[in-house]
Amino acid sequence: METMTTEQKILKAADKIFTQKGYAATRTRDIAEEAGTNLALLNYYFGSKEKLFKNVVQGKLKMLLGAMGPALSDGQISLEEKISLITENYTNLLLENEELPIFILNELTVNRELFAKITQNTRQIAQPVLEKQLKERGFEISATDLIINVLSMTLFPFVAKPLITSSGLVKEEEFVNFVTDRKKKIIEWIIKITL
Amino acid sequence: METMTTEQKILKAADKIFTQKGYAATRTRDIAEEAGTNLALLNYYFGSKEKLFKNVVQGKLKMLLGAMGPALSDGQISLEEKISLITENYTNLLLENEELPIFILNELTVNRELFAKITQNTRQIAQPVLEKQLKERGFEISATDLIINVLSMTLFPFVAKPLITSSGLVKEEEFVNFVTDRKKKIIEWIIKITL
DNA sequence: ACTTAAATTAAACAAATGATTAAATCATAT
């Protein structure tokens, strides 16, 4: 288990704290301590707080986009399966990484410049295939609206979790069940909308 | 126009910068400068950065919850009108305050303790009325799911705007039209889902 | 064993930052 290199330990610690508190509120000393190493090693291995952050963000962004990308552009997969795949993937991913979307979305908002460089290599979300599938079956909704709706219903509960729980809409203990139950419901809802 | 008191000028400046950059990334000096006043005045009037922040947050939270609260618990308003009211209110509010939801949701996530005090006075989101209306008309969806769905489809595009635009799903220039068009669509979609 | 480079540590630096102080200015009431 203790086969992690120091560099990896720092990256793991950085991942945890950056995701938890965001870039600005994170102290490099906290990362070093969490990693069980020295503060200087952070700069030794990663150069600066900002470079370390970019490293973390790149990974997180890949996780977030990776849960959607492949499914969408595959012409073999039916519409229903695509929706099912996306909600299933995201729900499972976010159950293991609850702060992931709010972290990415907030840093993306606060730090446009920093993200410009990172996201430029981000593959565009391909929708021509989806557009074609919708047209073939005579659906009126646009691919963009469909994607946004699926993402909205799936991701929003995680993004807004603190508000949802503290307002009493869903109790903290019920949250996992709530989003798990929604997986099936979302598919039905999207089908109803799309028809 | 220049009838604002210094205290108000500071609060307005704080509102702008906190919302833009979040608590941790905001420098009290920047607030003072934006307000066209002195750094010491910030502490003179508000005591500390944190107290000023709470002041700002309280206002923002009221805006965000205010757009939903009244409509929900009113038994006179029909289901369709409620949905319409909520999406209409939120879309209009967020078109004028694009960073509002991501700001609140992120600070709420990062800063649970600080928010515990603020949100304790927050009225619970009342849903018994809605629950009753749903039951009367024989709908199967729960009030919670309905509310979450409306909020998801309405708020999510604003929360995820940077991701949506940078991924090419919606172009920056088209965004206002996109969310404006969705107002009508969301109501239709929700009706379809709920039936 | 010896050499060399990589890895690690402790200490210190310089800049940034939230907060405070003390003096100066302004407004208002007597």
Next chain:
DNA sequence: ATATGATTTAATCATTTGTTTAATTTAAGT
């Protein structure tokens, strides 16, 4: 006019924070 209190300013403090430096230890190759 004067006194009193509120407001404003400039300067300074103390701490935090990202980064660097220099010395030490570890590992690997010869």
